[in-house]
Amino acid sequence: MNSSTLSRSPRTYSPVNALYAHAEQLQAHSLSDLLGCDSSSAQQRASALAFTFGSLHLDVSKQRITPHTLKLLIDWAHSCGVKEKRQALFSGQKVNISERREALHMAARWPKHKTPPKGMEAAATFCQQQQLRLAGMVSRVHEGRWFGATGQAITDVVHIGVGGSDLGPKLISEALADRPSHEKVRVHYVSTMDGAQLLPLMERLNPATTLLVLASKSFTTADTQFNVRTALAWLSEALEIDISTICHHQLVGVSSKPEKMTAFGIPEAHQLVFKDWIGGRFSLWSPIGVSVAMQLGMEQFNALLAGAHAMDQHFLDAPLEENLPTLLALVGAWNCQFLNIPTHAVLPYDGRLKSLSAYLQQLEMESNGKSVGLDGRSVNHATCPIMWGDVGPNAQHAFYQLLHQGGHTVSADFVAVAKRDVVATDEVSRALCAQEQLTLANCLAQSQLFALGDDAIPVSLRGHMAQGYRGNHPNSLLLLQELNPWSIGALLALYEHKVFVQSVLWNLNPFDQPGxxxxxxxxxxxxxxxxxxxxxxxxxxxxxxxxxxxxxxxxxx
Structure with missing residues (x-):
């Protein structure tokens, strides 16, 4: 772009207009051109577009951007006041304007030994008090001191919730319970309003040793209320004990409405509370995560919070040019708004992350899937892309054909895990190591093919296989050193802050969901x-x- 186009006269320069002009110029350059294979400039570009934070590595070099694109995007972020609004978020200002609330989910993972930002002090103290109550409940279950209505110790937990009260805890349970030796107690998740998940549990669980966790911010959601009433009817009928007694012994409530939990018959000692300044889709870190703690133990749950807090601190302190949530947000907004790519695929190459795409669908589309800005005016461009995806190795045998040779352009996040420690015999360990290497090789190959298309075909194979790979699907690769509580906590907090930054860029409220x-x-x-x-x-x-x-x-x- 020439100097006249980028004139920074206060009267003519606009970061958004500069980005539209830059996007139009980049249309003439494919990702194959930008990656440039062996050229030294391509090597420099790739190095400039890779970032590491702790055990998490973000590579955006297969995005249709240059270092100059990144500079323009950073200018845009500054012009929108990302730094100032980031500070407002952490200081407890009422950033949820329509509901006149703060958005302080970060307080739920703020360490007790560390002074919170001014304005977050009371919120952090309240969350820490609830964590103590949660830890006490977890200890009772793990030590065999929580007894059901017939006097038998609890062995299974049925977590009943929907949306944010289900997706986050379920994702963590699946991601971290890859070996039975990790589990302290068995946890089962129920969310669908049709009873399809609940019925099989009623057939195989022991009603005398089953604890229900009713997780509902409002305590009025119909899906959850119907499921818990059916579950209570099952326990009551099977044990021949009245429902009020079952509630007293085998029901835990997690909500922002303690008075409704009491009216329902849940004793105060079995209630966990979080405030309405923690939105449902941001509530994993609050007592909504009690079932995760019961399943995996407080040490694992605290490590999850620590990873998320480390990302909070990075987001709060790091300059925008090195700030992973900001960079991920800017690249996503660039694809959606300026390159007009309508859908975004989330493709984890680890079966333990099978629920990641569903979790991010709610986090991103419920937060920023809006067309009216904070000023009440219509937004004249797409805000959030349609989020979708599946576990990568399965997806390769399903919809990758359309992506590679169909007519649609998508953007994507590939998520991979570099290593996995497994306690097994030498022969089994070698077999698993080979599987991990194959999975990583597939992830890297598909990311490359998404970007390069036909240019990814080696010279030796050209003429011997079908052509017509479209390429030009911009994609990022998020690499975790290993999948543990700290790394997944940091990963999910990264996406949370990405959503917030994009809401600032698009002048939206990401913390309500009137739709x-x-x-x-x-x-x-x-x-x-x-x-x-x-x-x-x-x-x-x-x-x-x-x-x-x-x-x-x-x-x-």
Missing amino acids: VELGKQLATSLYEMLAGETLAHNNVKDPSTEQLLCKINEWRQ
């Missing part, structure tokens, strides 16, 4: 009609829905 409410209200009215309680007079009538209701009623009779 989910109307569907729930319509469903309530239709449920009452299906249950024969009322007519669906609160719903807009349309012939399609009416004929479906008729067919459902016909088949249910």
Whole structure:
């Protein structure tokens, strides 16, 4: 771009306009051109676009950016006030404007021995008090001192939640419980409102030794309420004990509404509370994570919090040019807003991270999937891309064909784990080591093929295999040294802060979710009609829905 285009006159220069102009110029250059294979400039570019924080490494050299792109993006971040709004977030200002609340989920992982930022002190103290209560409950279960209604010690925990009260804890449970020796107690997750996850548990768990954890910020979510009532009915019927007694012995409540937990029949000693300034999709670190702690132990849970806090500190202190959450956010915004790439795939190359894409779908799309800014005006471009994905090795045998040779352009995050320690015999260890190497090789190969397309085909194979690999799919690679509580805590906090930075760039409130409410209200009215309680007079009538209701009623009779 010439100097006249980038004139920094206060009257004419705009970081956003400069980025649009720069994006138009970059359209003439493929990722193959930018990577440049063996050239020294390509080597310098690759080195300049790789960043390491602790045991987490971020490589964005396969993105359609140059160091100059990064400079323009950093200018944009400064012009939007990312540094100032980052400080406001950590100091407890009411950054959730529509709900007039702070957003202090970072307080839930702030260490007791470390002074929090001014404005976060009371929040951190409250969270630390709840962590002590949580630790006490965990100890009771692990030491065999928590008894069910018939006097038998708890062996299984059924965690009942949905959305943020389910996705985060479930992800951590799957990621860190790769060997049975890690588990202190068995934990099972129930979220679907149709009972499909609950029914098999009712068939195989011992009702006398099962503890229910009801995790619900509002304590009114229909999905969770229906599941817990069914579970309580099962325990009551199986044990021949009234539900109020079951609640007293075999139910833990986690909510921001202690008065509703009490009214439900949960004793105060079995209640864990978090404040409404922790949003549901940011609540893993709060007492919502109690089931993770019961499964893995407090040492593992505290290490998870420590990894997230380390990323908090990095986000708060590091200059934007070296700040991993800011860089990930800027690259994502560049792809979505300036390169007009509508979807983003999350592709973990480790089966333990099978729920990562679902977790990030909620985190990103519920936070920034909005078209009205903080000023009440419509945003005239896409904000959040459509997030999707699967475990990489499985995806290679499913939708990669379309990505490689179809007509769609996507961006992607590849997530890989460099090493994995397994206690096994020498022969099994060697076999597993070979599998890990194959998995990493596939991850690197697919990332390369996404970027280079046909240019990734070695000269020796050209003419001997099909061509038509599109390439030009920009992708980042996030490499974890190993998958442990610290590293996954840091990884998820990285994405949380990415979401916040993008909300600043797009002038959005990432901490509310008004778009989910109307569907729930319509469903309530239709449920009452299906249950024969009322007519669906609160719903807009349309012939399609009416004929479906008729067919459902016909088949249910």
